[in-house]
Amino acid sequence: MIESPLPVSREEMESRGWDRCDIILVTGDAYVDHPSFGVALIGRFLESLGYRVGVIARPRAGNAGEQDLESLGLPRLFWGVTGGNVDSMVTKYTAAGRLRHDDAYSPGGKAFIEESGGVSRPVRPDRAASAYTSAIRQVHKGAVIVLGGIEASMRRLSHWDFYQSKIRHSILVDSKGDIIVYGMGERAVREIARRIREGEPLGGIPGTVLRENKPPREAYRLLPSHEELAASPHLLHRQADALLSQKEELLVEKDGAWFLCHTPPAPPLDRAELDALYVLPFTRRPHPGYREAIPAWEMIRYSVTAHRGCAGGCRFCGITFHQGREIVSRSEESILEEVRRISAEKGFPGHITDIGGPSADMYGARCRRGERDCRRESCLYPSLCPFFESDVPRYLRLLERASQLVKKVSIGSGLRLDLSLSRAPWRKVIIEKYLSGYLNIAPEHRSPSVLKFMGKYAPETLENTLSALRREFPRKGLFRIRAYFIAGHPGETEQGNRETADFIRRYKIRAEAVQAFTPLPMTRSAAYFASGRDEKGKPLAVPGRGDAARFKRNLLSSGTGEKN
Numbered sequence: 001m002i003e004s005p006l007p008v009s010r011e012e013m014e015s016r017g018w019d020r021c022d023i024i025l026v027t028g029d030a031y032v033d034h035p036s037f038g039v040a041l042i043g044r045f046l047e048s049l050g051y052r053v054g055v056i057a058r059p060r061a062g063n064a065g066e067q068d069l070e071s072l073g074l075p076r077l078f079w080g081v082t083g084g085n086v087d088s089m090v091t092k093y094t095a096a097g098r099l100r101h102d103d104a105y106s107p108g109g110k111a112f113i114e115e116s117g118g119v120s121r122p123v124r125p126d127r128a129a130s131a132y133t134s135a136i137r138q139v140h141k142g143a144v145i146v147l148g149g150i151e152a153s154m155r156r157l158s159h160w161d162f163y164q165s166k167i168r169h170s171i172l173v174d175s176k177g178d179i180i181v182y183g184m185g186e187r188a189v190r191e192i193a194r195r196i197r198e199g200e201p202l203g204g205i206p207g208t209v210l211r212e213n214k215p216p217r218e219a220y221r222l223l224p225s226h227e228e229l230a231a232s233p234h235l236l237h238r239q240a241d242a243l244l245s246q247k248e249e250l251l252v253e254k255d256g257a258w259f260l261c262h263t264p265p266a267p268p269l270d271r272a273e274l275d276a277l278y279v280l281p282f283t284r285r286p287h288p289g290y291r292e293a294i295p296a297w298e299m300i301r302y303s304v305t306a307h308r309g310c311a312g313g314c315r316f317c318g319i320t321f322h323q324g325r326e327i328v329s330r331s332e333e334s335i336l337e338e339v340r341r342i343s344a345e346k347g348f349p350g351h352i353t354d355i356g357g358p359s360a361d362m363y364g365a366r367c368r369r370g371e372r373d374c375r376r377e378s379c380l381y382p383s384l385c386p387f388f389e390s391d392v393p394r395y396l397r398l399l400e401r402a403s404q405l406v407k408k409v410s411i412g413s414g415l416r417l418d419l420s421l422s423r424a425p426w427r428k429v430i431i432e433k434y435l436s437g438y439l440n441i442a443p444e445h446r447s448p449s450v451l452k453f454m455g456k457y458a459p460e461t462l463e464n465t466l467s468a469l470r471r472e473f474p475r476k477g478l479f480r481i482r483a484y485f486i487a488g489h490p491g492e493t494e495q496g497n498r499e500t501a502d503f504i505r506r507y508k509i510r511a512e513a514v515q516a517f518t519p520l521p522m523t524r525s526a527a528y529f530a531s532g533r534d535e536k537g538k539p540l541a542v543p544g545r546g547d548a549a550r551f552k553r554n555l556l557s558s559g560t561g562e563k564n
Contacts, residue, residue, distance in 0.1 A: 008287055022076045028132070035305065038150075039149075047280075058106070061131040081177065082148050083127070085296070087154060130171060144178050146179055147180045155170065157243075158255065160526045162518055184322070207265055209263070221251050236527035240524050270328065285297075303353050303354035306398070311325055315523060323358065336405065367388055411435065417461050431478070449491050466481070490529050
């Protein structure tokens with residue numbers, strides 16, 4: 001393998017002796033050759049299979065983007081398109097619909113690029129994946145375009161669009177792409193590449209959505225159509241039921257003349273396959289052509305991904321839809337070897353800032369029965385599933401082994417109150433050895449009614465933990481609790497808001513991390529928001545954007561920021 005970034009220019013292609021790429025990946029983010037960035041991970045994976053892979057990062061949209069998209073020529077097999085590590089609309093706009101002035105995935109953190117004549121343009125277009133796909137169609141007639149990443153996963157069928165307050169078509173229909181890879185896409189993209197190379201059709205690949213002009217021949221479950229959803233948004237609950245319980249059946253949504261064929265999820269990579277990804281020759285750095293630092297990379301530069309998946313199933317969160325509920329953990333040796341490689345980097349300060357995942361303490365967790373046979377939306381809510389088995393002691397042993405290789409190891413990911421923080425011995429080890437100033441928790445709210453619709457644990461879980469922390473760590477200055485709250489989630493009331501603000505004040509929680517609720521497409525919470533009804537059709541209070549902003553201000557003013 002060549003230990004250099006994937007090529008982004010003709011000159012870099014020619015330095016490898018290539019006259020053409022097999023696959024070109026297009027992303028709305030700056031190109032960072034680090035395994036925490038989706039394009040780098042998929043690109044290196046395809047490279048390991050023998051394909052010639054190039055990257056085009058942050059191309060301009062419209063006619064101006066055609067020159068950017070022609071910089072590597074035309075791929076032999078297909079274009080892979082993603083809006084970036086985060087949905088482009090979330091990256092570009094606040095929950096109030098205002099343009100953001102920073103972009104963590106852009107050099108210098110800039111949301112705008114200064115061009116000739118003093119004109120500024122946004123770093124990424126609205127609905128970036130669709131915009132890039134349309135631009136590719138202009139430069140490459142007949143191209144095969146594969147959509148992937150979080151933006152495609154969360155918009156793979158008709159969905160409620162918060163920014164336009166309406167049901168939008170699947171991104172596949174809007175963009176006129178050929179196929180969507182949803183979720184963690186290694187298995188699907190490998191099969192897509194093989195079939196295109198061999199001239200085979202793309203139907204039936206697990207973890208994909210295909211746009212067809214006639215219904216499939218095999219048996220399938222018919223979802224509410226786009227037209228039905230547009231007329232009756234409460235049918236989004238039926239769509240969510242089907243997606244969250246899908247195991248082996250084919251789902252089909254009709255949209256006008258199109259049939260969107262949604263195959264079952266691809267099986268997650270096993271441990272050996274996941275380990276193999278992280279030994280690929282990532283440079284772990286931004287492409288050397290960038291002159292300014294990229295904030296998202298600075299934040300995760302010395303972190304290590306320990307596992308994939310989240311068993312929490314929170315109803316406002318996209319992780320279950322994208323990474324899946326089943327936890328797949330890397331081996332300890334794989335993780336420790338990555339720590340050794342990081343420690344050998346020039347300029348390494350001796351501090352591994354995180355060994356974790358969506359929830360750090362889910363490392364090593366598993367389902368004793370087999371997740372693919374389960375119909376629950378969450379392993380932890382409304383109560384802990386008897387078949388779910390966490391392994392916090394194993395995670396703590398991993399941190400101890402890693403600590404022997406470097407000066408310091410911290411947990412930067414969030415921790416579950418009902419897992420590692422539920423027992424005093426585990427709390428003691430975590431707080432005394434593996435915090436870097438902050439204990440990150442995500443209670444999200446204090447109101448029992450809101451927590452029920454969020455799919456989060458009862459408020460007593462948080463209160464019992466905080467009370468225990470006060471008793472066990474009376475000395476101030478040891479750490480700060482950084483709690484994440486959501487303002488404006490369906491089910492929220494003024495009374496519940498006052499209770500939450502009083503709770504923050506009483507426990508002196510540092511509550512600067514408050515975000516106004518943005519309903520992510522296709523989540524259960526988006527169905528609540530769009531329909532104003534719960535799963536049983538009963539009316540549900542839905543705060544407006546102004547209400548969420550007011551609650552957010554109240555929470556921020558309640559947070560003392562005092563050390564615990």
